[in-house]
Amino acid sequence: MNMSFVLREENRALLERVRDMIRNEIMPLEEEYQAEINKGDRWQYTGRQAEILEGLKAKAKAAGLWNFWLTDSDKGFGLTTVEYAYFAEEMGKTPLGAEVFNCSAPDTGNMEVFERYGTEKMKEQWLKPLLEGEIRSAYLMTEPDVASSDATNISMSCVRDGDDYVLNGEKWWSSGAGDPRCKVYIVMVKTGGDDLPKHKRQSMIVVPADTPGIEILRPMEVYGHDDAPHGHMHIRFTDVRVPAENILLGEGRGFEIAQGRLGPGRIHHCMRAIGQAEMALEQMCKRALQREAFGKKLAQLGANFDIIAECRMEIEMARLLCLKAAWYMDQGDARAAAPWISQIKVVAPRVALKVIDEAVQMFGGQGVSQDSPLATAWTHVRTLRLADGPDAVHRRQVARAELKKHTQEKI
Incomplete structure (x- = not known):
């Protein structure tokens, strides 16, 4: 078994460009960006804070340093996962790195879901602006009342009602849901009864963040930090109706x-x-x-x-x-x-x-x-x-x- 961790020559030069931008353009603005968060409403994304980050994103995008996470894809650079590891390590050296290059969680995972399992309508409505870095997203899985490390416990109610599904329940640690740019959630829900095999009871459904009945209760704090404006939110769903076509792959495929x-x-x-x-x-x-x-x-x-x-x-x-x-x-x-x-x-x-x-x-x-x-x-x-x-x-x-x-x- 020949195991290689080598970067291809063209990607070494690409990595050096990323490294240079991180050291010389992103890191010098870290302190100012963090200071701006505490001015005014910490859950807004405006003023100098937005100016700094959007300016860096525009530079990265113009330079073609964008969407490296699209491994083994004709939409990105076609990096292998091994090659992407070197890029992700560099991006990890600054809190702003991943987003500047449109490689931040939970967006990358959500984009993969839309690309692999989404309908053409979902790809146009959600994947396209995510790939462009125009919006953010959140992934809602963990629940406060069950041990979510065993995902078979996920119990948010999702009941079919005509052409809709109706969602009731709570999610927490919904990373990114505090960001005003967060426009869409991918939500793990329970659609099947206990008579089904335990790995066929859950489904995933796409929920626009502005759907009526969604209430953000509070930001969860990590050792006293609320991570504004990104946030890890505790969210309640009360009779939230979404079209049945928003379920991914069908019931039981979560x-x-x-x-x-x-x-x-x-x-x-x-x-x-x-x-x-x-x-x-x-x-x-x-x-x-x-x-x-x-x-x-x-x-x-x-x-x-x-x-x-x-x-x-x-x-x-x-x-x-x-x-x-x-x-x-x-x-x-x-x-x-x-x-x-x-x-x-x-x-x-x-x-x-x-x-x-x-x-x-x-x-x-x-x-x-x-x-x-x-x-x-x-x-x-x-x-x-x-x-x-x-x-x-x-x-x-x-x-x-x-x-x-x-x-x-x-x-």
């Missing part, structure tokens, strides 16, 4: 669609987490060489040499595992790729959290304050140990795959 959507999404998060770890290590090293205490550079105190070395080695190991998972995805066998995706989904956030935490320690009080991006980075990466499946679920999948090598029994 799990089939979810697996097609979540596999790439999980690995994209991991790629970006490695980029965040790289930035934390860079900041740690610069701090260690600039700051002095007890008459010495911080790098020369305590175990800081060992800490820096361990961080470098763990990042390298995580990157290689991520690339291996990406390679398995490129082979087209989702079942074979699944244990590798689960492995990196556990490892990448764990490594990134460790590196960020060590960087915080090197910065001292500044590291946990608003004067450093490290505190916010830590909270974002910590959520990855829960998003798209908690660690325990992924470890279970890895263990089951390992045990199956040694038994014919059902594990």
Whole structure:
């Protein structure tokens, strides 16, 4: 089995252009962008905040640096998943990176759903403006009253009534639903009774965000941060009516669609987490060489040499595992790729959290304050140990795959 993690020559030059834009045009505007969020209504997208981000997006689009996530597609650059990993890592080095290049979650996963499973009407109404970066979207799966890590528990009511479906229930952690540019939701619902096989009871349905009966109750906070204006919203649906044609593939196909959507999404998060770890290590090293205490550079105190070395080695190991998972995805066998995706989904956030935490320690009080991006980075990466499946679920999948090598029994 020949396994290659090499970028094709033309894509190396493309990656260098992305790297250059991130370092020289995006990163210098990070602080100003974040400061603008706290001016006026934090849930609006206007003024200098919009000017900064839309200006960067326009530059990226004009330069042809757009929609890299469209792997193995004639609509994008035709990158392999392995090649996209290098791009996602670079984009992960700045909070603005993914959106500037139209590669941010949950839009990428939703666009894949529309492309693979949507009708021509859906593609025209929703996929087209998403590909152009004109609107945003949200994916509504998790519910407050059930253990959603087992998606067979998803219970939002979706009942057929003539030419419509009627939705009732609540969703939370609906990432991106706070953004005023969010115009469409893809929602996991329950359409089948308990007499059906457990993986045939759920469906996915497309719901315009302005449909009557939708009420945003509150933004969920991550360690006290509401992530405005993107937001992770708690939403109530009360007799929300949507056309029956909005259901994707038909009733009972929700799990089939979810697996097609979540596999790439999980690995994209991991790629970006490695980029965040790289930035934390860079900041740690610069701090260690600039700051002095007890008459010495911080790098020369305590175990800081060992800490820096361990961080470098763990990042390298995580990157290689991520690339291996990406390679398995490129082979087209989702079942074979699944244990590798689960492995990196556990490892990448764990490594990134460790590196960020060590960087915080090197910065001292500044590291946990608003004067450093490290505190916010830590909270974002910590959520990855829960998003798209908690660690325990992924470890279970890895263990089951390992045990199956040694038994014919059902594990």
